[in-house]
Amino acid sequence: MSIQPHKKHAHLLGFIQHGVNSHAIGMWRHPKDKVNWDWKLPEYWQHMARTMERGLFDAMFIADELAPYNTYQGSSDACVKYGVQCPTHEPSTIVPIITTATERLGVGVTLSTAFEHPYSMARRLSSLDHLSAGRIAWNIVSSYSKSEWDAYGQEMTMRTDRYDRMEEYVDLCCQLWDSWEPDAIVADQASGIFADPDKVKVIDYDGKYFKSKGRHFCAPSPQGRPVFWQAGSSERGRDFAAQYSEAIFAVHPNVERMRQYTDDINVRLAKFGRPENSVVRIYGLQTVVGLSRGEAEEKYARIQEGILPEAALAWMSGHFGLDFSQYSPDEYVQNIEVPGIQGLFESVIYAKGGAPVTVREAALHYAQGMGMPIAVGTPADIADQMEHYMDEGGADGFMLIATNTPGCFEEFVDLVVPELQRRGRYRTSYPGITLRENLLND
Ligand SMILES: Cc1cc2nc3c(=O)[nH]c(=O)nc-3n(C[C@H](O)[C@H](O)[C@H](O)COP(=O)(O)O)c2cc1C
Structure with a gap:
């Protein structure tokens, strides 16, 4: 009997936003989007979470x-008018709603370091x-x-300054998270002693950006x-990711760029004393x-039909901080910082x-899926493409962008997940209990 070599398993994440529209612009007007679902209510998020968990995703x-983007024509009018990620509700509010409806699915929540003190973030x-x-x-x-x-009434700071501040921010959060010793809680009802203060450190932080003096208000999670x-x-950004992160997200248009990024991150990991591929x-x-391929192509055309050029330009302008209304739609986009x-x-x-790309082409391409490579076809076609990105590009997993919801995730889970499992490219049960166990041990 020959022993099959172990093939790398894919990790999967569902990429959404707590709002009317996620990252494929114009999907709110797609005939199959949110049919009988109200995105403002818990049931919609719970259904999507259960679907992802049924598909053994690592996380949502x-x-x-x-705040709504205001770069295009110096205003947020276009984003408001066309539902370009607007309205969007606060992201952490849906986290307990999701986690009470599931048992293993993780939730990754985007929280900015810009306007909140690290003390409350850690808590x-x-x-x-x-x-x-x-x-x-x-x-x-x-x-x-x-x-x-x-929106927060502040002058925007430079990228380098934002990263300096973010490093200090994370450093302070880590000090707070690490400040309770594992055996600090005694919970002795007879003596009335709940915790040993000697084992709960008072943090006294005096940095360039933040000061904080006090104990973390939560016992270790x-x-x-x-x-x-x-x-x-x-x-x-790459250095920060290599130094601090356990998972990195990136969008690369093709397998060559994925490979370059994979190699680059490995070099940077070494710089911070971390092992390759860690x-x-x-x-x-x-x-x-x-x-069939024909059916997939038809669905893809339907997604593209929903994109209005001005909505696309407003979104692209917001993401890149450049007002694309200043350029002719037929002008070529330059590779600039x-x-x-x-x-x-x-x-x-x-x-x-x-090949050169005009502003119009760039906006329409970007709006359909944030510049992510697109796999259109049968479950086997999609699995082929994913395997190629894993084997040649160094991908450990994929962030699947939401199109029409919840249908896009239901279809992926029902059709593509079994194909990946059949190929030995995907788990058949969760290997662990916590998100870290699932993400790092499979
Ligand atoms: C795939 C991907 C998803 C991102 N999602 C968010 C997000 O949800 N919110 C946000 O504020 N920034 C988001 N960003 C922006 C980055 O995390 C980062 O702050 C930004 O790219 C500026 O850093 P950089 O210039 O080093 O890339 C995302 C970036 C990428 C590549």
Whole structure:
């Protein structure tokens, strides 16, 4: 009997936002989007979470920004008018709703370090980790969009400054999370002693950006601290991710760019004394599955039909911090440094495999799935593409962008997951209990 070599299993995350529309622009008007579901109510989120758990996903990933984008024409009018990620509700509010409806599914929540003190952030995340029995991840972001700074009445700071501040922020949070010794709680009813104060450190932090003096208000949560996720892709962003994160998200337009990024992150891990491949690399992917290729192509055309050019331009302007209304739609997009999400700009530049891309083409391409590579076809076609990205690009898993919900996740779970399992590329049960166990041990 020959022994089959172990093939790497894929990790899967469902990429959504707590709002009317996630990251495929115009989906709220798709005829199959949220049919009989109200996104403002718990049942919709619980159904999606149960679907992802049925498909053994590691987690639901809740992206966020703190205010509607206002870059396009210097206003948020277009985002409001076309439902471009607006309205969007606060992301951590749905976390307990999701975790009470599930037992193993993790939840990654995007929370910005820009306007909240680390003390309350650490407390909130500990609380969520307790309530979920250890299934929380924190997507650490620092607010790249001017609209967020405007909304909070502050002058936007430079990228390097945001990263310096974020490092200090995470450092203070970690000190708080690590401040209770494991045996600090005695809970001796006879003597009335609940905890040993000698084992609960008073944090006295005096940094460049933050000061804090006091004890962490929460006892250690099941994971101790949330799983750290990061999606920064600039030089500083990659270093931050290599130093701190347990999973990295990135969007790369093709397998070559995935491979380059994979290799680059490995070099950076070494710089911070971490072993090769010790961070889980999750790459963005848009899938459109059909029982036949023709059916999938039809569905894909339907997704593209929903995108209005102005909505696309408003979204792209928001993400990159550049007002694309200043350019002619037929002008070619230049490969420049952008003030917004640098790491996603590459997907625009490579939208046509490296050939020049006009502003109109870039916006329409970006709006359909945030520049993620697109797998359109039968379950076997999609599994082929995923295997290729894992074997050649170094992907450890995929962030699946939401299109029409909850249908896109139902179809993926019903059709593609069994195909991946049949190929030995996907788990058949959760290997652990906490999110960290599931994410790092499979
Ligand atoms: C796949 C992906 C998803 C992201 N999701 C969010 C998000 O939900 N909220 C946010 O504020 N930033 C998000 N970002 C932005 C980054 O985390 C980061 O703050 C931003 O890219 C600026 O850092 P950079 O210039 O190092 O890339 C995302 C970036 C990528 C690549």
